[in-house]
Amino acid sequence: MMNDEHFFDLAMKAIARQTTDAERMELDALMAREPALRAEFARLQKDARLAKDALPLVDATKAAGDKLPAYARGRLQTKVRQTLGHPAAKQKPDQSLAWGWRWILGLAAATAVIVLVALPTFRTPSGPVVQVAMLDTVGAVRGAEPNETETLKQQWKNSTVQSFDQTGSLENWETNWPTGDKMTVKVIYDRAAGEVRVLLHQGDESQQKTFAIEQDLATTLQQVNNFIHAQWNGKTLKDEQ
């Protein structure tokens, strides 16, 4: 019986086309003498094909070094927020959560009373000028996206939605306020950051507030709208400051 290791090494070299003529002749002679070795050689050829198929993927799984492109981070974090929600609320201590709910319930009750009793007083013939924009520097993570432009349009039906893919042009838009004393509001949906920024401007006064999208865009836009109307119906920006 010949040495198994020697046959294996010869077979490996033959499969990898690394044999010398002498080694190839020796291998052929061995297989002619022992037919079982021919079957073993065929099995090793099959194993080698399998290894060539699977090893690149195994190696790729162990890869290191390349760095995630910076632009992808915001896009992926938005996906995390949309899929898994915002963890901050879950991490808050129970005590503050309880107080938070009390505040919310209290405010909701107070708001309901105000709305029912004093609505006619607060109702004004027109609201502030609302300008809406969406910043989407990287595009959507393909596969799961609602029509966000439509959601924005539905919230502010009288406003057109501007789309920006560069922060520079958005900044120009943000700083371009109409003249006059009427309150003007700019609403900016920053898709990558997962937030909605609200800029209010009246005369020489300005105010800004940011709303993180914790549940979904439509809910956040409703919160933004409530905030805008609270400002419009309540105080001037000067009073607020």
Next chain:
Amino acid sequence: MNPPDLHALQRGDEAAWDAAFGWLWPTVFAVAQLKLQPFLPDEVEDMAIEALGQLVDKVRSVKSVEELKPLAASIAHHRAVSLLRERFAQKRDAGKTESLDVPVDDGETKYEPVWEDSPLDSLAEKELAARLQTSLAELKPPQGEILSDFFLYGLRYEEIAKKRGVAVGSVGVYLKRGLEAMRKIWGQDENN
């Protein structure tokens, strides 16, 4: 770079995901590159990002952090294969015979790589991820590296021995044990 905290990922913790994306990126990028570079090189980065996005969808079904890289690799592999099938089908339907997006060298020689299905492509995403995970666990260094040196990079026994700091006589032993492990993990059950 350390593996991320799986529970924090499942909660949607931003910092944990930041770390995880950095940790997983080399894997998904390498897999996307492996499949797409010869045919659709412009799609590699996008495909890798999409694979990470899809991993976010599946993270709640993951039981241990060791599953993450193989799962990410499997997702990237399947997405890349789907894309290749789709694009090749489009080309076939359009009656075009040129290779996909691969520039033709010059007027005389045409570089026309041909993409073929691998037996791995028929494995379901979870199955592929599980086999990758087993391979990573079973092929302890330098066994996996020696297999790659020989089968992927065509190095000779002597070159491998020098590169890996092992005796020439033991290279064959590593190859034999490595192939047996690969057969056990990836091979079809011949009795079936």
